[in-house]
Amino acid sequence: MKRGPRTIVVIGPFRSGTSLASRILSILGADFGPPETMLKADRFNPDGYFQHARVRIANNRLIRSVGSTIAWPEHPQVLADRGELKPLRRVDLAWTGKRSLRGIKDPRFCATLLAWITAGVFDPSRLLVVRVERNLDAAALDLNGMPELARQMAKRTPESARATLARYAELAAWHAENIGAPHFTLRYDDLLASPQEHIAALAAFIGAGSRRRIEAARRSIRLPQ
Numbered sequence: 001m002k003r004g005p006r007t008i009v010v011i012g013p014f015r016s017g018t019s020l021a022s023r024i025l026s027i028l029g030a031d032f033g034p035p036e037t038m039l040k041a042d043r044f045n046p047d048g049y050f051q052h053a054r055v056r057i058a059n060n061r062l063i064r065s066v067g068s069t070i071a072w073p074e075h076p077q078v079l080a081d082r083g084e085l086k087p088l089r090r091v092d093l094a095w096t097g098k099r100s101l102r103g104i105k106d107p108r109f110c111a112t113l114l115a116w117i118t119a120g121v122f123d124p125s126r127l128l129v130v131r132v133e134r135n136l137d138a139a140a141l142d143l144n145g146m147p148e149l150a151r152q153m154a155k156r157t158p159e160s161a162r163a164t165l166a167r168y169a170e171l172a173a174w175h176a177e178n179i180g181a182p183h184f185t186l187r188y189d190d191l192l193a194s195p196q197e198h199i200a201a202l203a204a205f206i207g208a209g210s211r212r213r214i215e216a217a218r219r220s221i222r223l224p225q
Contacts, residue, residue, distance in 0.1 A: 007122055008206060009113060010050075010105035011175060012132030013168035014146040015139040017188035020221070021132050022050035022105040024199055027217040028209035030103035033095040044142075047222075050105050058087045059108035062115055071152040071164050073111035076171060083112075085119040093121070101208055110172040114179060127181040128206060131172050134188035136165045195221050 008030050012018045026032050032050045039049040039056070060070060065084035068074040074083075093104065109116075113129075116122050140162035143150045153160045176183040184205040191198045195218045203209030209217070 005100050005102050006126050006128060006206075008101065008103040008128045008130055009109055009122070010103065010130045010132065011109045011113060011172045012107060013110065013134070013136070013139060013165040013172070014107045014149050015142045016107075016134040016165070016169075017132045017186075017191070018105050018107060019045045019047070019049050019051070020188070020191070021130055021186055021202075022103060023047055023220060024202065024217045025103050025130065025206065026050065027220060028199075028203050028206065028213050030101045030206065030208070031095065032103045032105070033093075037095075047220075050103070052091075052104070052106075054091050055104065055106050056108065058091050059106055059112050061087050062112050063108065069152050070108065070149055072167060073108070073171065076111055076114040076174060079112055080115040080118040083115050085115060088116050088119040088121050091121070101206065107168060110168040110175070113175050117179060124179060124181055127179075129176060129179070129181050129183040130202070130205075131176050131183055131185050132188060133169065133185060136162050136169065139165055192221065 008025060010018050010022050010025070022032060033052060037052050037054065039051045039053055041048040062079055062083045063070060063073045066074050066078055066082050073079070095102070117124050140158045143156060143158070143161055149164065150156050150161070153164060184202060186198060186202060199214050199217045203214055
């Protein structure tokens with residue numbers, strides 16, 4: 001039987017650097033799919049989100065199907081056991097063609113990844129997880145950069161945002177520890193401080209990325225002003 005492509009799933013709280021990690025992975029050789037199906041770049045992510053609208057919609061529907069919200073999603077096991085899985089199977093992920101390495105990203109995967117595995121969309125034996133971490137206090141200050149999430153929070157304050165982001169970080173850590181797939185933790189602040197070192201380590205983890213690509217990924221990083 002022909003084995004399917006390896007799938008890199010990028011997880012991490014909103015505003016943690018998952019879009020940057022996905023852009024680096026794309027430069028290293030992972031196929032994140034056709035740009036026309038992705039969320040459009042904006043002033044919060046001028047280089048793009050690398051996030052498919054249909055994946056976001058399916059994840060939102062799954063989270064809501066068990067009575068939870070994006071601001072406070074249920075535990076991954078609850079979503080996998082009681083959530084509505086059919087919409088996940090209907091999402092078209094067959095964009096890779098001849099490519100052997102594909103990527104997919106959505107902060108909601110912090111909570112929903114197990115459900116995608118349970119639904120049979122992802123083969124756990126072909127899965128790689130890249131978990132992005134960032135100082136939550138810094139991320140929580142950027143409420144304008146996560147409007148969809150902010151609209152669903154009971155209080156639009158940095159304290160409320162930090163609690164929600166901590167929830168996502170907790171569920172991402174649970175996935176890394178429990179689904180049995182190889183995982184790599186990429187710390188946003190460390191990446192900005194030593195990009196060459198951490199990009200090279202990420203390239204080694206996914207088994208792709210020539211020296212030329214590693215250097216191109218390093219040059220693509222824009223340091224915060």
